Amino acid sequence: MKQTDSTTENLLRTLPEPLLGWYRENARDLPWRHTEDPYRIWVSEIMLQQTRVAAVLGYYARFLAVFPTVEALAETDEELLMKLWEGLGYYSRARNLQKAAREITALGGFPDTYDGLLALPGIGDYTASAIAAAAFGRREPAVDGNVLRVMTRLTDCHDDISDPKTKRAVRAALAEVMPEEPADIRIFNQAMMELGATVCGPNTAPRCDDCPVSGLCLGRQRGTAETLPVKKTKKERRVEEKTVLLLKRDGKIALRKRPKTGLLAGLWEFPNVEGTLDETAAGAAVEAMGLSVIDWQSRLTAKHIFTHVEWHMTGYALTVRGDGPAELEWVDAAGLAARSVPSAFARYYEEAKRELEMK
DNA sequence: TAAGCGTGGCA
DNA sequence: TTGCCAAGCTT
Numbered sequence: 192m193k194q195t196d197s198t199t200e201n202l203l204r205t206l207p208e209p210l211l212g213w214y215r216e217n218a219r220d221l222p223w224r225h226t227e228d229p230y231r232i233w234v235s236e237i238m239l240q241q242t243r244v245a246a247v248l249g250y251y252a253r254f255l256a257v258f259p260t261v262e263a264l265a266e267t268d269e270e271l272l273m274k275l276w277e278g279l280g281y282y283s284r285a286r287n288l289q290k291a292a293r294e295i296t297a298l299g300g301f302p303d304t305y306d307g308l309l310a311l312p313g314i315g316d317y318t319a320s321a322i323a324a325a326a327f328g329r330r331e332p333a334v335d336g337n338v339l340r341v342m343t344r345l346t347d348c349h350d351d352i353s354d355p356k357t358k359r360a361v362r363a364a365l366a367e368v369m370p371e372e373p374a375d376i377r378i379f380n381q382a383m384m385e386l387g388a389t390v391c392g393p394n395t396a397p398r399c400d401d402c403p404v405s406g407l408c409l410g411r412q413r414g415t416a417e418t419l420p421v422k423k424t425k426k427e428r429r430v431e432e433k434t435v436l437l438l439k440r441d442g443k444i445a446l447r448k449r450p451k452t453g454l455l456a457g458l459w460e461f462p463n464v465e466g467t468l469d470e471t472a473a474g475a476a477v478e479a480m481g482l483s484v485i486d487w488q489s490r491l492t493a494k495h496i497f498t499h500v501e502w503h504m505t506g507y508a509l510t511v512r513g514d515g516p517a518e519l520e521w522v523d524a525a526g527l528a529a530r531s532v533p534s535a536f537a538r539y540y541e542e543a544k545r546e547l548e549m550k
Numbered sequence: 551t552a553a554g555c556g557t558g559g560c561a
Numbered sequence: 562t563t564g565c566c567a568a569g570c571t572t
Contacts, residue, residue: 557567559565
């Protein structure tokens with residue numbers, strides 16, 4: 192993507208009109224497209240980072256029902272905030288959302304410029320541009336994975352899209368041709384992403400017959416579209432073995448809070464130890480916590496795959512006596528439901544819920 | 551610059 | 562089943 196390439200620039204000049212026409216006829220009806228409220232647009236943009244629309248819809252409705260304003264979000268407690276994000280992933284997004292809400296409240300209102308938005312925690316180049324354009328009508332191109340895919344195919348660009356230089360070049364090229372009318376500016380980024388999400392998608396052949404700009408597309412013309420974009424391969428995941436303990440005592444189950452930093456920071460988990468322990472070793476680990484084992488119920492294995500690490504878990508459900516370490520929180524069914532336990536523990540969460548409901 | 555940070559859907 | 566990877570940001 193060379194900004195100085197006049198062929199590319201001429202090609203892109205003819206992009207906005209058919210794109211916007213197509214968008215006005217074919218856009219999906221999504222809740223954040225019915226508002227110009229920066230708060231609602233912001234929340235949607237954060238939730239949508241690296242996350243599919245279908246996964247976001249339910250969370251978005253619940254989140255706004257509980258936090259209808261930036262002030263409500265600024266004032267909430269962490270436990271409720273994380274509960275509303277439970278299962279959505281990338282939990283630092285939720286914490287940054289609240290930090291930013293407090294900054295916005297202190298400022299007396301939303302920043303309405305790219306630079307002002309970029310200064311808020313959790314808002315990077317893409318999100319600052321997306322909000323500036325959709326909420327404030329500013330001419331800021333938002334370049335996400337969809338836009339990079341559409342643009343590299345359109346211009347037959349084989350640069351590595353994981354290189355920030357490529358993103359900067361795409362942004363600069365779009366800045367040259369972005370429309371001027373406020374009504375068009377507000378939907379231009381959405382239209383680019385909509386094309387990437389519904390017509391010119393990843394992991395699949397582009398549906399060029401349905402594309403409003405297939406006539407301009409160099410990737411289609413040259414037959415390279417399906418091989419684009421070019422992306423550097425990522426490194427392998429490591430595997431971690433864990434033994435998860437479902438400790439039951441007096442109709443309650445033990446939870447503990449994860450460390451404030453790192454993976455699943457600050458979320459709740461079932462106590463666990465490194466390595467795959469057999470019953471004898473697991474029993475010894477429980478005794479070492481100052482608890483006495485009364486009874487064994489079940490052994491449950493599970494696997495959870497994160498982006499950069501894979502957990503292989505062996506779990507034991509057992510009845511115990513004693514207090515154990517102070518970090519353990521003994522909860523009933525309501526206590527479990529009120530806490531945010533990540534999906535990585537889903538199999539154990541279900542088992543714990545079942546046992547608490549049986550009592 | 552590279553690595554850490556979740557989850558679930560789909561080919 | 563396995564691998565890819567989605568409306569990215571932070572450090």
